Amino acid sequence: MKGLFNKIIEVNLNDRSHQVINIADEVYENYLGGRGLGVKLFTDRVPPTVDPFSPENILVFTIGPVTGTSVSTSGRMSLVTKSPLTGTIFYSNTGGIFGFSMKRCGIDGIIIEGKSEKPCYIVIDGNKGLEIKDADELWGLDTEATYDKLKELEGEKVRTLEIGPAGENQVRLASIMNDASRAFGRGGVGAIMGSKNLKAIAVINGKQKTEVDNPELLKNYAKSALDKIKALPVTRSALPLFGTAGVLHVTNSLGMLPIRNFKYGQHEKAPLIGGEAIRKEILVKTEACYGCTIRCGRLTEAGSMKGKGPEYETVWSLGANCEIFNLIKITQANYHCNKLGLDTISMGVTISCAMELQDKGLFPYKEVKFGNEDVLSELVIKTAKKEGIGAELAEGSKRLAEKYGDAETAIHVKGLELPAYDPRGAMGHALGYATSNRGGCHLTGYMAAMEIFNAPKKIPRFTIGGKPDLLVLKQNQSAIEDSLVNCKFSGYALGFDYQARFVSAITGLDFNVTRLLEIGERIYNLERIFNIGAGFSNADDKLPERFENEPFKEGLSKDRVVPIKEMLSDYYRVRGWDENGVPKKEKLQELGLK
Amino acid sequence: MKIDKETFNSFDLVGKDLSNRGYNSSHAGNLSMKSGGKIIITRRSAMLGWLQPEDLVVIDLEEEDAHSGLIASTESNVHRNIYKHTDAMAIVHAHAPATTALSMIEDEITCIDGEGMFLYKKIPVVECDIPVGSYEVAEKVAPALQNYPAIVVRAHGVFAKGVTLEDALGVLTGVEQAADIIYRVKLLGQPLKRDYSKEKGFTNW
Known part of the structure; x- marks a missing residue:
């Protein structure tokens, strides 16, 4: 299919062998690329019951037909694996430049299976092909030092995916960093690389160009999309000026x-750690992923440290949710997370879980209490090293709360800590948390975009009627954005028809909106089937009890709780699943799935 | 299926707005939204400006049922087909006068004002032998709406889709506004000083 190369490299770390495999056009037409292709390749190779840390679990890194094209916000790529934190199939997504650089090497992805006997890293060189090298010099280094060392070893223009000590130590919250800057953040995917003794993947010297069926038409569509991105205040000014925070x-x-x-x-001190404060107090400059005009990235300076971020999710998870409003301390903890390779959301929410346990008298570490900003960085560092209390935090909030006998203290879905939109403030978003195939994730359906930011359309945030239907649409659309691969932020400005136009101009095939939605539905159902095989059921499509029983007493979301069971039955019906949340036979047949 | 108060209020608000704008005669036009895997649609000949709770009917999303044949809007088959083949979550249909008038002399309506160009670019015109309620309308409108937010059936009226009824209303009124500007410019009888639509490559849209 045009826009891709129909080639994937399959690496077996057991014997350090690799082979190029060709992918049939039919697979691309049914799954596109990115997440869809990754889910297809993953589920074809890995049984749902696989132990995430076993050599049989695999990592599938993929790009999509839109990756690295003239479409703004297309500098992204995807990863699919089985998560050690959730036990679900796990799709993740990162920006930066790596995806574009990998595409320039003439491949659509790389599958990694097995386990290397010794620490290693993979180099994909556009001139020399793929090589697996010993990582003795890299093992133990943080992500920034790893990136610097790889530049020294492989060349200044190298682009990298790397893990830090957290990944090496198989911390369930470990991320995979991208040029020590962006991240495959969630789900403990870095721990899977660590379990395989794989420290990094590097790409360099790619020179291949992707064939586009109708470059003029794509240019026309890309220009129109850019006009919209430049016109909408969210993408034109809010994200560039204040970042996600x-x-x-x-x-x-x-x-x-x-x-x-x-x-x-809500909290009166919250503005102290928001995007306006970041801009005023610590911002050095803004940064962008490949080809992106939004520039939501931040390079900042906090005290004696300098680094990337913090994002909205981070100032909240390591800050507001722990009742900490010291921007410098939060940003420094964020730097440590990036360097050590830790997901800031899960790290912060696991800390806040520990703080609530301590508040209830259930947790022995007295210093871990709400508002204690001095423990933040120390807890992050100990978690990455699995040292003392860090060994407990390294397991994530679900396992931590269960250990201390109060499971409801952990704010998670399917083991993944919830992000920074309280479900009581947006009902469609709440249902999205409960039904996301990777657990408590805000991006799988991202109803908040419409419920909170009115982008690209406004919908009322507290209504229930029609929300399951709309969420299904958004989840299917989201699966497509992740498969093309295009940034969620473009969706603030663009209608979904733009995605259809992009991929049709690139491939020369008629990918209209309906066809894309069917592909999105296929991907979503395939993920669901895998999760059912892994032991998940409708009992796991739930929210922590406080969201059903404990309304806020103040603020604009007061007196609201989430009627999750009411929405869930409608959601299953809309999906074509039975009352237990299992896809019906006829639905699977309709989608061409077994 | 129970229709909650907030849902009825949306229908009521959108119906009143259309009525106030004079886009339909008193008993014409129709509205629908997807909910719980079903379609909630206005009753045949419902007065959109004076909707009552019993004017909303729940019909099947997949196939014709008793309600859709007996009491639902004449164009329930068009709505169903749009839901089955596009990303529509809500549909507003009205006989918006400027757009309908232009559909009689144009094969597609290309926006020339800033707002129209930014939001819609082009509004496809669909021609049918029986332009109201027929299976032909259902079959032709749905594919035309796949990549566009609104289309106009020649000599009949506009079908606009959205994520909510209010959103679809916004599309329909926006399309009518864009058409009205074209209509007025045509009345002026003067060439455009600058035709942005030609610069933006809308012919390829």
Whole structure:
């Protein structure tokens, strides 16, 4: 299919062999690329019951037909594996430049299976092909040092995916960093690389160009999309000026910024750590992924440290949700997460879980209490090293709360810690958390875009009627954005028809909106089938009890709880699943799935 | 299936707005939304400006049922087909006068004002032998709406889709506004000083 190369490299770390495999056009036409292709390749190779840390679990890194084209926000790529944190299939997504650089090497992805006897890293060189090298010099280094060392070893223009000590130590919250800057953040995917003794993947010297069926038409569509991105205030000015942390000012004002482990919905000190404060106090410059005009990335300086971020999710998870409002301390903890290779959301929410346990008298570490900003960085470092209390935090909030006998203290779905939109403030978004195939994720359906930011359309945030139907649409659309691969932020400005136009101009095939939605549905159902095989059921499509029983007493989201069971039955019906949340036979046949 | 108060209020608000704008005669036009895997649609000949709770009917999304044949809007088959073949979550249909008038002399309506160009670019015109309620309308409108937010059936009226009824209303009124500007410019009888639509490559849209 045009826009891709129909080639994937399959690496077996057991014997350090590799082979190029050709992918049939039919697979691309049914799954596109990115997440869809990754899910297809993953589920074809891995049984649902696989132990995430076993050599049989695989990592599938893929790009898509839109990756690295003239479409703004297309500098992204995808990863699919089985998560050690959730036990579900796990799709993740990163920006930066790596995806574009890998595409320039003439491949659509890389599958990694097995386990290397010794620490190693993979180099994909556009001139020399693929090589697996010993990583003795890299093992133990943080992500920034790893990136620097790889530049020294492979060349200044190298682009990298790397893990830090957290990944090496198989911490369930470990991320995979991208040029020590962006991240495959969630689900403990870095721990899978660590379990395989794989420290990094590097790409360099790619020179291949992707064939586009109708470059003029694509240019026309890309220009129109750019006009919209430049016109919408969210993408034109809010994200460039304030980064993602600008969101905090909105969620706080709407009473749905989780505070104190999701006990309250707003705080008078919250603006101290928002995007405006970041811009005023610590911003050095803004940064962008490949070809992106939005420039939501931040290079910042906090005290004696310098680094990337923090994002909205981070100032919240390591800040507001722990009742900490010291921007410098939060940013420094964020730097440590990036360097050590840790997901800031899960790290922060696991800390806030520990703080609530301590508040209830269930947790022995007295210093871990709400508002204690001095423990933040120390807890992050200990978690990456699995040292002392860190060994407990390294397991994530679900396992931590269960260990201390109060499972409801962990704010998660399917083991994945919830992000920074309190479900009581947006009903469609809440249902999205409960039904996401990777657990408590805000991006799988991302209803908040419409419920909170009115982008690209406005929908009322508290209504229930029609929300399951709309969520199914958004989840299917999202699976497509992840498969093309295009950034979710473009969706603020663009209607979904733009995605259809992009991929049709690139491939020369008629991918209209309906066809794309069917592909999205196929991907979503294939993920669901895998999860059912892994032991998940409708009993796991739920939210922590406080969201059903404990309304906020103040603010613009007060007196609201989430009628999750009411919405869930409609959701299953809309999906074509039975009352237990299992896809019906006829639905699977319709989608060409077994 | 129970229709909640908030849902009824949306229908009521959108119906009143259309009525106030004079886009339909008193008993014409129709509205629908997807909900719980079904379609909620206005009753045949419902007065959109004076909707009552019993004017909303729940019909099957996949195939014709008793309600859709007996009491639902004449164009329930068009709505169903749009839901089955596009990303529509809500549909508003009205006989918006400027757009309908232009559909009689144009094969597609190309926006020339800033707002129209930014939001819609082009509005496809669909021609049918029986332009109201027929299976032909259902079969032709749905594919035309796949990549566009609204289309106009020649000599009949506009079908606009959205994520909510209010959103679809916004599309329909926006399309009518764009058409009205074209209509007025045509009345002026003067060439455009600058035709942005030609610069933006809308012919390829």
